[in-house]
Amino acid sequence: MSDAILVKDLTKHFGSITAVDQISFSVKKGEIFGFLGPNGAGKTTTTRMITGIIKPDAGEIQILGYNMVTAPLLAKQKCGVVPETSNAYHDLTAWQNLMFMGEIFGLPDAYARRQSETLLRAFELTEHAGRKVQSFSKGMKQRLVLAMALLHEPELLFLDEPTSGLDVSSSRLILSMLREMNKRGVTIFLTTHNMDEANNLCHQVGIIRSGKLIAIDSPEKLKNTIDRLHQVEVSFEQEISEDLLRIMPGIIQISHIGDKWKISGENKDALIRSLVRLSEREGLTIISLHTLAPTLDDVFLQLTGGQYS
Amino acid sequence: MNSRIIGEQVVRAWAVAKKDIRIYYYKPPVLISGILMPVFLYLAFLMGSKPVPMSFLISGLLGMTLFFTSTAVSPVVFPWEGQAKTLERLVSCPIAPEAIILGDMIASSVFGIAVTVVALIIGLMLGASVLNWVVLICAILLGALCFSAIGILLSVPPTAIPQNIMLLSTLVKFPLIFISGIFMPVDQLPPLGQTLALISPLTYFTDVVRISYTGGGSFPIGFDLGMLLAFTVILIVASVVLHKKTMPLRI
Numbered sequence: 001m002s003d004a005i006l007v008k009d010l011t012k013h014f015g016s017i018t019a020v021d022q023i024s025f026s027v028k029k030g031e032i033f034g035f036l037g038p039n040g041a042g043k044t045t046t047t048r049m050i051t052g053i054i055k056p057d058a059g060e061i062q063i064l065g066y067n068m069v070t071a072p073l074l075a076k077q078k079c080g081v082v083p084e085t086s087n088a089y090h091d092l093t094a095w096q097n098l099m100f101m102g103e104i105f106g107l108p109d110a111y112a113r114r115q116s117e118t119l120l121r122a123f124e125l126t127e128h129a130g131r132k133v134q135s136f137s138k139g140m141k142q143r144l145v146l147a148m149a150l151l152h153e154p155e156l157l158f159l160d161e162p163t164s165g166l167d168v169s170s171s172r173l174i175l176s177m178l179r180e181m182n183k184r185g186v187t188i189f190l191t192t193h194n195m196d197e198a199n200n201l202c203h204q205v206g207i208i209r210s211g212k213l214i215a216i217d218s219p220e221k222l223k224n225t226i227d228r229l230h231q232v233e234v235s236f237e238q239e240i241s242e243d244l245l246r247i248m249p250g251i252i253q254i255s256h257i258g259d260k261w262k263i264s265g266e267n268k269d270a271l272i273r274s275l276v277r278l279s280e281r282e283g284l285t286i287i288s289l290h291t292l293a294p295t296l297d298d299v300f301l302q303l304t305g306g307q308y309s
Numbered sequence: 310m311n312s313r314i315i316g317e318q319v320v321r322a323w324a325v326a327k328k329d330i331r332i333y334y335y336k337p338p339v340l341i342s343g344i345l346m347p348v349f350l351y352l353a354f355l356m357g358s359k360p361v362p363m364s365f366l367i368s369g370l371l372g373m374t375l376f377f378t379s380t381a382v383s384p385v386v387f388p389w390e391g392q393a394k395t396l397e398r399l400v401s402c403p404i405a406p407e408a409i410i411l412g413d414m415i416a417s418s419v420f421g422i423a424v425t426v427v428a429l430i431i432g433l434m435l436g437a438s439v440l441n442w443v444v445l446i447c448a449i450l451l452g453a454l455c456f457s458a459i460g461i462l463l464s465v466p467p468t469a470i471p472q473n474i475m476l477l478s479t480l481v482k483f484p485l486i487f488i489s490g491i492f493m494p495v496d497q498l499p500p501l502g503q504t505l506a507l508i509s510p511l512t513y514f515t516d517v518v519r520i521s522y523t524g525g526g527s528f529p530i531g532f533d534l535g536m537l538l539a540f541t542v543i544l545i546v547a548s549v550v551l552h553k554k555t556m557p558l559r560i
């Protein structure tokens with residue numbers, strides 16, 4: 001499988017700040033790649049450079065074999081871009097927005113009309129085609145923007161937080177469309193804060209922190225890298241203080257969420273035994289006790305030093 | 310860029326122009342003010358205390374109409390699109406910055422020409438007859454492009470607040486009106502005015518229009534049209550170079 005995206009030593013400075021610091025990675029054709037990182041880590045700057053919106057200060061970007069810096073028009077012709085904030089023209093109707101995109105991508109008129117009808121149907125917007133976008137809900141706007149990005153049947157699709165703030169039905173519709181697109185061979189580059197989304201959709205995820213790419217692998221392999229962290233989730237009938245739990249040996253981290261305690265330790269077996277001993281000694285009643293497998297959230301939090309987006 | 314790509318980019322520039330016309334110009338308030346402007350200009354001049362021959366008056370009125378309409382909306386298109394994030398959409402598409410600028414210029418020129426035709430028709434109805442239609446049409450086409458390029462150049466500062474650009478636009482546009490031979494022929498201006506008039510493209514437009522109505526002007530026809538063309542080229546090149554620098558700052 002050849003590369004859809006190849007990035008080498010990509011760097012961008014804003015004044016004295018290095019927003020992106022010599023990052024290199026590749027995304028194979030047909031993959032869904034999740035790009036994760038806390039706010040201000042360099043995700044948006046990286047994505048904007050890869051999509052040709054801003055120019056890098058150094059480094060190389062190849063998009064499906066075309067250099068984004070020296071041949072941006074050819075590279076952009078192969079891509080569809082869906083930003084986080086809907087940027088359809090609010091004073092145009094959904095149909096006019098789609099037709100405009102058809103003209104900008106140089107599509108024959110009949111083909112653009114056919115594609116527009118198909119996409120409006122797929123995104124459940126047919127009956128709103130003649131309405132100005134300013135009257136659309138956020139979910140409708142996001143579906144339209146995705147339709148606009150798909151009009152020319154791109155080989156590579158960039159999405160920034162495609163389901164952020166959307167209602168459940170719009171979110172599900174978009175995610176199922178993305179899976180469908182990927183089955184048809186479209187490579188997807190997804191910037192997201194939603195770990196479940198990344199975990200369920202992506203073949204590979206990259207995590208950026210302070211402008212540097214700190215991890216890149218499949219979600220499962222990344223989770224295995226922190227398997228040494230053993231967690232249990234316990235709930236007691238009685239209210240207890242954190243200090244009582246802290247006296248157990250081998251404790252790394254304790255957090256209290258609702259009526260549950262989430263405890264990380266060096267050894268799962270020792271942790272469970274300690275909890276049982278503690279409950280006997282203190283006369284506590286355990287309501288529930290679960291062992292937890294590491295999630296992509298855990299990987300993200302550990303790798304970004306606890307910074308959440 | 311080879312000729313095929315240039316051809317494609319011109320077609321895409323036309324798409325941008327159509328989009329601009331739909332969004333920014335084809336609006337009842339804009340259209341009504343476009344039609345009312347020449348009407349009010351005629352009224353203001355005809356009701357003035359000093360009687361002015363129609364053949365002299367018309368060149369100034371056409372100059373003001375084309376200049377104000379071609380520079381009315383074009384300076385704020387970039388700030389508006391930057392604010393609405395639609396500029397980011399365009400930049401992520403396979404369209405060159407030159408084509409975006411050309412599209413904005415075409416839309417602005419079409420609007421300027423359409424309103425100027427209204428002023429021209431009013432002039433004909435009031436008895437101002439044209440001696441040289443070819444020169445007049447060439448002047449209006451070239452003038453529209455030149456003044457639109459001024460509008461585009463005014464939008465170079467990378468602000469997302471259209472009011473900032475409107476202020477800059479007013480500060481540049483109004484002084485040009487007074488030094489461009491609209492209210493009196495250039496050769497009757499004081500020496501400083503005559504020198505300043507040379508750096509205003511509106512001077513050459515007003516003069517060549519005056520020639521097309523009266524047969525006489527301050528400069529030869531070829532010189533007027535040549536200067537308009539030179540200003541147009543310089544303003545377009547400056548717009549492209551400067552917008553390429555400031556466009557990433559708007560996104």
